[in-house]
Amino acid sequence: MMPDQALHLTSPTPDTTAKIAARLGRSLGAGDVILLSGPVGAGKSHFARALIQSRLAALGRHEDVPSPTYTIVQSYDLDGLELWHADLYRLGDASECDELGLIDAFDSAVCLVEWPDRLGALTPKDALHLTLSVQGEARDLRFEARSPRWQARLTEALQP
Amino acid sequence: MPHPTDDSWTVLGLESSCDDTAAAVLRGTGGGAVILSNIVLGQTELHAAFGGVVPEIAARAHAEKLDLAVEAALESADVTLEQIDAIAVTAGPGLIGGVMAGVMLAKGLAAATGKPMIGVNHLAGHALTPRLTDGVGFPYLMLLVSGGHCQFLQVVGPEDFTRLGGTIDDAPGEAFDKVAKLLGLGQPGGPLVEAEARKGDAKRFSLPRPLLDRPGCDMSFSGLKTAVLRLRDTLVADQGGLHAQDRADICASFQAAMADVLAEKTRRALAQTQAPVLAVAGGVAANQVLRAALEQVAAAAGARFLAPPLKLCTDNAAMIAWAGLERLRMGARDDMSLAARPRWPLDQTASPMLGSGKKGAKA
Numbered sequence: 001m002m003p004d005q006a007l008h009l010t011s012p013t014p015d016t017t018a019k020i021a022a023r024l025g026r027s028l029g030a031g032d033v034i035l036l037s038g039p040v041g042a043g044k045s046h047f048a049r050a051l052i053q054s055r056l057a058a059l060g061r062h063e064d065v066p067s068p069t070y071t072i073v074q075s076y077d078l079d080g081l082e083l084w085h086a087d088l089y090r091l092g093d094a095s096e097c098d099e100l101g102l103i104d105a106f107d108s109a110v111c112l113v114e115w116p117d118r119l120g121a122l123t124p125k126d127a128l129h130l131t132l133s134v135q136g137e138a139r140d141l142r143f144e145a146r147s148p149r150w151q152a153r154l155t156e157a158l159q160p
Numbered sequence: 161m162p163h164p165t166d167d168s169w170t171v172l173g174l175e176s177s178c179d180d181t182a183a184a185v186l187r188g189t190g191g192g193a194v195i196l197s198n199i200v201l202g203q204t205e206l207h208a209a210f211g212g213v214v215p216e217i218a219a220r221a222h223a224e225k226l227d228l229a230v231e232a233a234l235e236s237a238d239v240t241l242e243q244i245d246a247i248a249v250t251a252g253p254g255l256i257g258g259v260m261a262g263v264m265l266a267k268g269l270a271a272a273t274g275k276p277m278i279g280v281n282h283l284a285g286h287a288l289t290p291r292l293t294d295g296v297g298f299p300y301l302m303l304l305v306s307g308g309h310c311q312f313l314q315v316v317g318p319e320d321f322t323r324l325g326g327t328i329d330d331a332p333g334e335a336f337d338k339v340a341k342l343l344g345l346g347q348p349g350g351p352l353v354e355a356e357a358r359k360g361d362a363k364r365f366s367l368p369r370p371l372l373d374r375p376g377c378d379m380s381f382s383g384l385k386t387a388v389l390r391l392r393d394t395l396v397a398d399q400g401g402l403h404a405q406d407r408a409d410i411c412a413s414f415q416a417a418m419a420d421v422l423a424e425k426t427r428r429a430l431a432q433t434q435a436p437v438l439a440v441a442g443g444v445a446a447n448q449v450l451r452a453a454l455e456q457v458a459a460a461a462g463a464r465f466l467a468p469p470l471k472l473c474t475d476n477a478a479m480i481a482w483a484g485l486e487r488l489r490m491g492a493r494d495d496m497s498l499a500a501r502p503r504w505p506l507d508q509t510a511s512p513m514l515g516s517g518k519k520g521a522k523a
Contacts, residue, residue: 040338041389045329045382064328067382069337070308072217072255075503096217099257134389 005151007143007158010135014046017139021047022054024157028110030081032149033124035116038132043139047132048085048112052076055083068114073100075109082109088118097122128154166488167191169245172233172269173481176222176262177254177282183229184477185237185244188485192295196237198471198478199229219257226265233477244275248484251279251494252501259500267496278484279498283506285479287315290439292482293468301435301463303426303454305332305442306473312377312429313506315439318486323507324429325377332418332450333443335381339388339414343407350443353411357449360405360412365391367417369424377429379421388414419453426454430461439466441473 011017024034028051036044049065055078056063068074068087076083084105088097097103097119105111106124116123126147133140143154168188175182185196234241249266252259263279270277286304290296298320302313311326330338333350340349345356367387370380388410395406422444430438438458444450445467458465472478 040341041386043386049329064326064378066308066327067330067334068308069334070331091217099217099219101256134393136393137390 004146004148005144005154007154009141009158010138011141012138014043017043017047017141018050018054020141020157021050023159024153025051025054026058027153027156028055028083030109031107033106033111033113033127035119035123035127035129036112036114036132037116037129039134042132042134044114044132045087047130048114051112052083052085073102078110084109084111084113086111087114089115091115091118094118094120094122166245166485169485169488170196170239170243171246171248171481171485171488172230172241172244173280173477173479173484174226174230174247174249174262174266175282175285175475175477175480176226176258177250177252178258178475180475181222181225181229181258182475182477182480183226183233184481185233185239186292186478186481186485188489193292193482193485195292195478196239197233197235198476199233199236200474200476201225201229217255217257219261222258222261223265226261229477230265230269241269241273244269244273246275246484246488247273247277248280248481248488249277249498250282250285250480251498252281252504254282254502256500256502259502263498263500267498271496276488276493277495277498278487278492279494280480280483280487281504281506282475282480283309283504284318284321285483286441286473287313287321287506288318288483288486289441289468289472289479290437290466291486292479293472294466296437296439296466299433299435300437300439301429301433303422303429303438303440303444305440305444306475308334309442310379312425314433314435318483318490319492321506323505324432325379325425327379327381328371329380329382330385332381332422335385335414335418336443338385339411342385342389342392343402343410345407345411350447353415354447354449356408356411357415358408358412360408360410362409362412362416364409365413367391367413369417369420372421372424375428377425377432379425381418381421384414384417415447415449419450422450423453423457427457427461430457430463435463437464437466439468441468443470443473445473446470 052065074085128150129144131142170187173184180202182200184198186193247266249262287302299316308331310331312324314322336353337349345352370383455465
């Protein structure tokens with residue numbers, strides 16, 4: 001992918017990553033898809049959990065956000081707006097994403113998707129790609145997007 | 161011909177909410193039941209027969225496999241469909257395609273045979289299994305560790321469960337799988353990490369015991385996995401690689417941390433409930449170190465320790481038939497309005513108030 005926007009930063013601690021996730025999460029609405037890539041332990045679930053819990057907290061709610069590795073999809077109701085947290089690690093091919101209802105959810109819900117390489121040709125074109133990598137205690141966060149819908153939001157979220 | 165009382169009913173159970181597709185036949189007797197057949201069409205068979213993949217997502221494939229499983233279960237139990245008195249089916253929680261396939265088949269069978277049908281919560285199936293295998297009375301404490309689940313349940317009745325706490329992120333089985341992956345051990349991680357740990361020194365590395373310092377029965381294992389990753393990377397950077405002994409020592413240290421957390425949280429759950437029995441379901445009981453730690457905690461609390469055979473702790477339909485029979489004996493019946501519920505918290509009372517992780521496909 002040749003991104004129109006790419007932003008790169010290093011987050012020194014899990015707390016900093018959580019704050020970035022929460023700031024980015026504030027503006028997410030139906031049709032927004034974030035694809036989270038990176039090896040086991042890079043912090044994909046941590047980022048998704050922080051984002052989801054901040055949105056729930058804004059509604060005065062606290063819920064655990066269990067890992068979706070085994071369940072594949074965990075969904076949350078943000079007072080009428082659905083949020084899907086998916087982990088495609090165990091899926092065999094892209095057709096199964098359709099069976100899960102994930103492709104429909106890309107339009108109707110907020111979607112946070114781990115191991116999005118399984119999507120193949122079904123990868124939504126205007127999704128935000130976040131790639132995490134391990135730098136000791138710190139994490140490198142690389143955001144890439146083609147759609148202009150992300151530009152202002154990313155800039156705001158990544159303000160120090 | 162007089163109809164048998166529901167105590168001695170023959171129940172067909174259907175389970176397709178997770179990776180496997182299963183059917184079982186069970187016959188009630190003297191308040192308990194005997195398992196006449198227990199068929200699980202696992203991923204291997206699926207792969208061979210249909211060239212499918214893991215896990216099974218498609219409702220259609222689940223439906224095809226369910227038909228085969230029911231046929232096999234009836235044949236193996238040596239009963240005909242006409243001899244079945246009731247049909248029990250997992251109505252959730254789980255992946256929607258599989259749950260729907262099961263519920264639709266149950267409705268079809270109920271309509272065709274005129275027999276009653278009952279919807280069962282998959283987690284209730286796990287939680288009630290100690291009553292099927294060991295005739296345990298209520299109440300008892302259940303540590304339910306299956307697939308992505310890990311929770312403490314006080315089991316008070318066939319429809320009465322109180323959730324005391326659970327993992328707030330990864331389940332133990334998942335942590336074992338991911339640690340195995342981080343250390344290049346292959347899958348499934350549980351037995352492989354345990355085997356490595358046997359060769360290792362559990363005291364060489366000090367790994368965190370997440371949430372141990374906080375009150376309550378909640379657990380967290382994601383940070384433990386990250387600590388293993390950091391330890392691995394540090395060793396690789398310092399020595400230019402990971403020696404076999406390092407790997408064994410990491411596994412032993414990881415397993416010791418897991419045992420400490422599970423044991424301490426179980427101790428608290430036992431103290432809180434004063435339960436006379438601790439039942440442990442799932443892979444945790446198959447790990448000798450974890451099992452020993454839990455047995456010790458139960459003994460210290462004066463509680464009986466109980467771990468049903470692994471075959472009845474992994475996903476199966478005998479537990480669904482049993483949980484169905486328990487509900488049927490209470491007079492419960494479901495009709496054609498029975499819905500597939502991807503989300504279905506066992507502890508309905510705690511969910512709006514505490515909302516602790518009961519959302520989502522399987523929680």
